[in-house]
Amino acid sequence: MQRMNRLVLAHVYTATVAVCLGAVFGVLQGLSRAGAIGVPVWFDYYRMLTAHGVLMALVFTTFFITGLSLFVTYRNIDRPGRKLAVGWFGWWLMLIGTVMAAVTILSGNATVLYTFYAPLKASPSFYLGATLLVLGTWVVAFEVFENVFYFRRTTPGTPIPLPVFMAACTFLMWIIATLGVVAEMLLLIPWSFGWTPGVNVMLTRMFFWYFGHPLVYFWIMGAYIIWYTILPTRYGGSIFSDGLSRLTFLMLLLLSTPVGIHHEFMEPGINSKWKLLHMVMTYGVAIPSFLTAFAIFASFEIAAIKKGRRGFVQTVASLPWNDPFFSACAYGMLLFILGGFGGMVNASYSMDALVHNTIWIVGHFHATVGGPAALTFIGATYWLIPRLTGRELWGKGVALWQTRLWFLGMLVMSLSMHYAGLLGAPRRTSEVAYASAAVAQSWEPSMILAAAGGVILFISICCFAAVAVGTLFKNEKTHDQLADFAQPEPGSDATPAALQHLFRWSVVALALAVLAYSGPFIELFHSNAYLAPGMRTW
Ligand code: CU
Numbered sequence: 001m002q003r004m005n006r007l008v009l010a011h012v013y014t015a016t017v018a019v020c021l022g023a024v025f026g027v028l029q030g031l032s033r034a035g036a037i038g039v040p041v042w043f044d045y046y047r048m049l050t051a052h053g054v055l056m057a058l059v060f061t062t063f064f065i066t067g068l069s070l071f072v073t074y075r076n077i078d079r080p081g082r083k084l085a086v087g088w089f090g091w092w093l094m095l096i097g098t099v100m101a102a103v104t105i106l107s108g109n110a111t112v113l114y115t116f117y118a119p120l121k122a123s124p125s126f127y128l129g130a131t132l133l134v135l136g137t138w139v140v141a142f143e144v145f146e147n148v149f150y151f152r153r154t155t156p157g158t159p160i161p162l163p164v165f166m167a168a169c170t171f172l173m174w175i176i177a178t179l180g181v182v183a184e185m186l187l188l189i190p191w192s193f194g195w196t197p198g199v200n201v202m203l204t205r206m207f208f209w210y211f212g213h214p215l216v217y218f219w220i221m222g223a224y225i226i227w228y229t230i231l232p233t234r235y236g237g238s239i240f241s242d243g244l245s246r247l248t249f250l251m252l253l254l255l256s257t258p259v260g261i262h263h264e265f266m267e268p269g270i271n272s273k274w275k276l277l278h279m280v281m282t283y284g285v286a287i288p289s290f291l292t293a294f295a296i297f298a299s300f301e302i303a304a305i306k307k308g309r310r311g312f313v314q315t316v317a318s319l320p321w322n323d324p325f326f327s328a329c330a331y332g333m334l335l336f337i338l339g340g341f342g343g344m345v346n347a348s349y350s351m352d353a354l355v356h357n358t359i360w361i362v363g364h365f366h367a368t369v370g371g372p373a374a375l376t377f378i379g380a381t382y383w384l385i386p387r388l389t390g391r392e393l394w395g396k397g398v399a400l401w402q403t404r405l406w407f408l409g410m411l412v413m414s415l416s417m418h419y420a421g422l423l424g425a426p427r428r429t430s431e432v433a434y435a436s437a438a439v440a441q442s443w444e445p446s447m448i449l450a451a452a453g454g455v456i457l458f459i460s461i462c463c464f465a466a467v468a469v470g471t472l473f474k475n476e477k478t479h480d481q482l483a484d485f486a487q488p489e490p491g492s493d494a495t496p497a498a499l500q501h502l503f504r505w506s507v508v509a510l511a512l513a514v515l516a517y518s519g520p521f522i523e524l525f526h527s528n529a530y531l532a533p534g535m536r537t538w
Pocket residue numbers: 212213216260262263
């Protein structure tokens with residue numbers, strides 16, 4: 001067990017370092033945008049924005065989810081003499097890719113933001129690093145699948161344990177999604193080396209969003225694994241329904257990919273019929289999230305009823321709000337309500353036109369990735385560390401306040417950004433004061449409030465770092481803490497067989513992705529688009 005714990009820890013610690021580093025860049029941006037700090041010479045807004053986006057959205061989340069998936073796989077599938085070479089190879093590949101990309105960004109050779117939109121052209125080492133990071137995740141995926149096959153071989157006819165089913169489902173979705181980024185890299189890497197005269201900008205952007213939207217669901221599925229299968233153990237609850245949980249994940253597998261063009265409503269060159277198709281599919285992918293909201297609250301309520309509590313208020317009051325892991329997840333869920341409804345606005349073509357290029361969008365994705373995903377992962381880290389290291393968590397009070405501050409900071413920052421966006425404040429730009437033009441004065445208070453939220457978030461992440469370092473140095477041995485997983489209620493209905501066929505459903509998912517993208521792909525490919533030689537604007 002110790003050997004496996006070390007591998008999981010390597011992933012979790014890498015994620016921890018990434019989130020702490022990313023937070024430093026984040027708070028500086030917020031302050032600089034509010035005009036609160038004069039920009040020091042070393043502070044290059046767009047370079048730091050790129051570093052923040054890549055470290056948070058790509059590195060922190062991905063390393064945590066790969067670690068979590070290995071954890072649930074190793075703990076649920078007993079396998080004597082398990083080899084870990086493949087698992088470690090994946091981690092090393094991911095780490096080398098991350099370091100390559102991060103060094104290139106920080107040295108000022110890849111100021112292309114986290115979407116790396118062409119014709120902005122980074123040094124090849126940025127694209128190569130990002131590709132290695134993705135290929136490393138494929139190796140981790142292979143490790144998870146290989147264990148699933150081992151389980152099937154050795155226990156034929158037994159359903160795959162739910163947490164492993166979810167992890168494998170998440171990775172099947174991820175493999176389909178990352179095909180898009182690999183296709184994009186096949187265009188960008190030769191171009192960045194100067195081997196091709198130019199690149200079809202619109203095509204690369206479409207490939208990016210083919211990957212970029214499901215990336216969001218990769219985070220969400222990671223959080224759902226925790227909410228469905230681990231969190232109930234904190235409030236004495238159970239899994240509401242094994243079948244519904246599997247259905248949710250299969251729906252996410254099917255519907256996460258064929259929706260990415262909702263990020264491109266404002267882009268030219270894509271026929272509006274494809275935009276309509278992706279819009280309708282986007283409303284489809286909201287369904288598994290509604291199912292989850294229902295299932296999680298039902299699980300809360302069943303646990304409360306067992307304790308003799310009745311009604312909404314008593315159910316909420318019965319939950320363990322003083323447990324850092326629980327409070328992190330619960331606050332993450334609350335932020336997801338904000339993120340989810342904002343997402344419905346963005347997914348509507350006509351309303352997206354109003355908010356698309358404004359900081360509303362930044363408020364939206366901070367409420368989603370920064371809320372349910374990041375806060376759940378941080379909370380789960382508090383739960384994981386004692387189980388992986390055998391050390392008692394240092395500073396439980398600090399950890400609890402960390403989760404509360406995060407919720408408060410994210411709420412203040414995200415709501416101010418939403419509001420400033422409605423007033424027309426742009427995104428992606430470092431300077432929004434517009435020489436004190438009247439319009440800029442209207443959003444100035446919101447920018448200051450957003451920066452205040454950013455500072456609260458930064459204090460929160462400092463608390464997280466303090467707990468991590470404190471736990472390491474205090475080195476207080478704990479009694480064995482069980483890494484237990486929630487179970488369905490005894491006597492609940494058996495799961496229909498159709499919901500067990502993970503790999504068959506992934507073929508359907510791939511077919512849906514191909515159907516949704518082949519039309520726009522052919523259009524963009526044959527549009528005789530100008531091949532952009534690329535440029536450095538920095
Ligand atoms: Cu999206």
